[in-house]
Amino acid sequence: MINTFVVIFLTVIILKTLWDITLDIMNLRYSTNPNAKIPDVLKDKLSQEDFEKAKKYLKDRVLFGVVRKLTSLIVDLIFLLKVFPYLEKVLSDKGSTIFQAILFFAIYELIDYLVGLPFSIYSIFVIEQKHGFNTTTPKTFLKDQLLGIILTVAIGVPVVAIATLLLVKFQIWWWQLSILFIALMLFFMIIQPLFIAPLFYKFTELDDEELKKKLRVVLDKSGVKVPNIFKMDASKRTKKQNAYLTGIGKSRRLVIFDTILSYNHDEVLSVVAHELGHHVKRHIPKLLVINSLLVAFILCITNILYKFILNTGVFGLTQPYTTFIYAYTFIISIMFFLEPIVNYLSRKMEYEADEYSARLLGTSEPLISSLKRLVKENLSNPNPHPLYKIWHYNHPAPEERIRRLEELRVQNG
Template sequence: MQDSDVFSPSLALSLGFATVLLIGIIVKMWLASRQIRHVARHRHAVPAAFAGSITLEAHQKAADYTITKARFGLLELSLGTAVLMGWTLLGGLNLLNQSLLAWLGGGMWQQLAVLAGFVLISGLIDMPLALYKTFVVEERFGFNKTTLALWLGDMLKSSLVGAVIGLPIAALILWLMGSAGPMWWLWAWCAWMGINLLLLMVYPSFIAPLFNKFQPLDDETLKARVTALMQRCGFAAKGLFVMDGSKRSAHANAYFTGFGAAKRVVFYDTLLAKLSPAEVDAVLAHELGHFKHKHVIQRIVTMFAFSLLGFALLGWLSTQVWFYTGLSVIPNMSGAPNDALALLLFMLVTPVVTFFIAPLSALVSRKHEFQADAYAVQHTSGQDLSSALLKLYEDNASTLTPDPVFVKFYYSHPPASERLARMAPTGGTQGVFA
């Protein structure tokens, strides 16, 4: 291969990556600025449809929280972009690889060390902003309930769990890349999907309890209501549990976890403290709607399809010298494998490109939420679901006046005004909450 053959596609990749990254940054900053301006412009008055149920104080808290998060997001964007440039075009990943290659030589241990070193350094870089988000942003608005000791303990446990699970998976993928021939990517995809399905089954019973306490739901009245609802909907779960979410945050939620026979219904203790039994019923019916419409299966199938495309693309890119040199990485030419480098470069580059299909993913998710709401209204009271959702919007300080373009790009859930209007018999929200 001549130098000119490598140089041209390498330079094209460098320029293309920098251009797409720059466009993405501009779009993200434009969207954030729209959100900030739109929310600030509507901060001084509660929307008419919610005037009878949301106080001005709560509305302004949600506006301030949204604006603060958006501005913090710009800070995260700036740091993230600088770090991404540092790893790629400025040669950070190449420096890490060459240093470990000189120390450990080529082979599996060196490749695992590259992956582990990347994760460790990235985590240390992200730590200051993560601390600030929890202990300044969330604290300022009354949501943070964790302590520094608990936060550090969670980080340590997450790191250990990640190492115990992640390193063997990484070793398997790297082994397949080096030993399974040109079609290694297909075998790696099969292994990756099998592992993901296994984790979905074992997570509720073995991983989640490492971070939170899960107690069986002991409110007999609520348990009877929930059980009756699930029977009406033809749904079975392994158990009903209450999670001590209040130990870390004041945000409220409820969710299903697990897969197949291992499915569990989990309520945050903060949710049960804020909603009436009928409202809890309605929120649960919404989650059942996701299962009824097979949204979970659709998302898993979509993940399977996109990951297959991703592995196939990685299989090709990993054999192209310009893929490495175009991102300022010198590939190992002396027989040492480049598999860890290929994985990391692909991980770094992919989000830059897939950012532009985010609106499509968000659109599908919002459609699913509307379908789940409609299912809940069929099986419980629409009034209860509306009041429950409004309480959750208020307690989580979710703005009632997001920017419409920002919504279309990012929101996985419809705005309150759209979501609640569909539940109102008259097609509006005024009669529901007044």
């Protein structure tokens, strides 16, 4: 029975990565084949030259992603079969179980970080640079890495300590751990815009007074209370465009990438109205509930598997922190095959936010125009594979959003 479980365990983890890579390759072949054409709704904005650039960008990202995922799989298997049991044995006499867990995850995160660092560097300074998106300097990159490490330690150590305490104290710990992680989600929703994001980006008051007035009119019309409107210096890291609404209560703020300020005011307003749609339609609390239930479900079945691994001695584990990571890794690998369900719900919300934007502004034209520009300027894939969209897209493909908005325009006359 134990050997059978080990085979199933490893098979699921390997199949998850192989299926993910298969989807990437299917998407690449489908999107770049000689018969692929520019969707009709994009032909007025997307030239053949733009189309070819998008295909080259996709090819580079997919090939890079395949190498990265295969490397990650190999590293994960080495950890699971060799490194984790060895670390558990070495750390078994190093103080309390909580201290051992902190050391265990510190060593794991350090090795994982060092393995992933060359991929991060290549992605930013080779692929993004090659296709004209990167504006990150080596100095900024180094600063981001150091800040990321400091935040990981500052947040990770107490979380690991509390989680390990729960594992040691209770046999049935999934609901306590669920409360911890749900509390963390809420905590980050509050502190991320106020304290974390400003460590990486500079936020200043929007200096375009005319645009600010128009934004205030849209905000008042929507009924969403937003204390602050900020411009973010995204151009220090990328040329890609975006805007978002973040935070809850007094921490809520509307953030405009400085890279999107080249868009006309109506286009910027349509993007902001889309973000407002998520709040008016209560997508944020809905997603919080969905994610909370998902976390509780994952931890519940992780708890069941955790007890099985610990009781049977499979993999030769004796400590709660190592047993947890094996059980959690297996369950998360299985949950990957349920991603299409969650993404379907997310895409549905995106359609609702698009419709809200069109109705709030009284026209869908600016959002259609901004979507077309985003496809062109971000070198988005205009022809994703249908199965790839179902599996990985938490937003509808741009051509699908545009078609839906055009239908709405026809309905409204």
